Amino acid sequence: MAYVDDIIITRNSSKEIDKIVHQLHSRFSLKDMGDLHFFLDIEVHHMSHGLYLSQKKYILELLHKYTCITQPDIAFCVNKLSQYMNAPKDTHWQAVKRVLRYLNGTLDHGLYFTKGCFELVYYSNADWVSTIEDKRSTTGYCIYLGSNPIAWCSKKQVVVSISSSEVEYRSLSNCVAELLWVKQLLTKVGVYLQHTLVVWCDNTSTMSIAANPTHHAKVKHVEIDHHFVQEKVHDGILHVNFVPSTSQIADVLTKLITPKQFSSC
Known part of the structure; x- marks a missing residue:
C-alpha cells in the first residue's frame, strides 16, 4: 500500500519483501523503516492470526x-x-x-483484520425522515471483505422521500455503486471475485423493487440512475437478501439504538 511517499509492503515471505525493497531501492532513494508498527497515525500490532x-x-x-x-x-x-x-x-x-x-x-x-475468504458482503439500511427540520432521511451501509469491515457510511439523503421503500431503495442504489467500485478496485490489485455480490437488506418492499421492474408504483418518480440496481440483479451480478432488523449491522449507522444493540454491532 502506498500513500504519497509512504509505502507498506506485506508478503508471506521475508525474502520476497527484501527482494521488493531491493528493486525499489535500485530505482529510488528510500529508507527502510523495518517492521510495521505505526503508519499514518494508525498503530499496528502483529497478532498470531492477523494485524x-x-x-x-x-x-x-x-x-x-x-x-x-x-x-x-x-x-x-x-x-x-x-x-x-x-x-x-x-x-x-x-x-x-x-x-x-x-x-x-x-x-x-x-479494527481487527484477519485472514479469510475474499468475499464482499454488504449491509444496507436507511431511516425514514430521521431529520425533523427538513424531513430528509439517513443512508447507512457497511461493506465487509470476508469478516473484515473495509468501508462504511452514514449520511443524510439529498432529497425528501415519500415512503420507507423509496428511502431504502435510494440507500441501496447509492451503496451498490460503492460496492461495485470496491470490486473494481480489488480487480485492479489482482483480486478477482467470481461470486455474486450479496447485499443484506431488512426491507422486503425494497427487495421486491430491486428484483422486479414492474413493481414500481412507489418509486416511479425516482431518478432513473437509481434503477441500475435492477439491471445488476437481472444480470446476476447482485443478489439482495433479507436480514431481520435485529441482525442488521447497518442499523448503528442510521439511527439511535439501545446500548445492548450497540454493543453487539
Whole structure:
C-alpha cells in the first residue's frame, strides 16, 4: 500500500519483501523503516492470526489538543452533529462532549483484520425522515471483505422521500455503486471475485423493487440512475437478501439504538 511517499509492503515471505525493497531501492532513494508498527497515525500490532489496527495514540493526542476524532462506531453521531456546524447550540456542544467521553472510554477499541475468504458482503439500511427540520432521511451501509469491515457510511439523503421503500431503495442504489467500485478496485490489485455480490437488506418492499421492474408504483418518480440496481440483479451480478432488523449491522449507522444493540454491532 502506498500513500504519497509512504509505502507498506506485506508478503508471506521475508525474502520476497527484501527482494521488493531491493528493486525499489535500485530505482529510488528510500529508507527502510523495518517492521510495521505505526503508519499514518494508525498503530499496528502483529497478532498470531492477523494485524490489529487502532488509533489509541492519535485519539489521545486529539483529545488533548483538539478533542475531536471519528471512527466507525460514532459515524452516525458525527453525521448528525455535522449538520449543525453553521449554527450550533448548547445542546449540540453537550452532545459533542458526550461523544468525546465515549472515545476517552474506548481508547483500546479498533479494527481487527484477519485472514479469510475474499468475499464482499454488504449491509444496507436507511431511516425514514430521521431529520425533523427538513424531513430528509439517513443512508447507512457497511461493506465487509470476508469478516473484515473495509468501508462504511452514514449520511443524510439529498432529497425528501415519500415512503420507507423509496428511502431504502435510494440507500441501496447509492451503496451498490460503492460496492461495485470496491470490486473494481480489488480487480485492479489482482483480486478477482467470481461470486455474486450479496447485499443484506431488512426491507422486503425494497427487495421486491430491486428484483422486479414492474413493481414500481412507489418509486416511479425516482431518478432513473437509481434503477441500475435492477439491471445488476437481472444480470446476476447482485443478489439482495433479507436480514431481520435485529441482525442488521447497518442499523448503528442510521439511527439511535439501545446500548445492548450497540454493543453487539
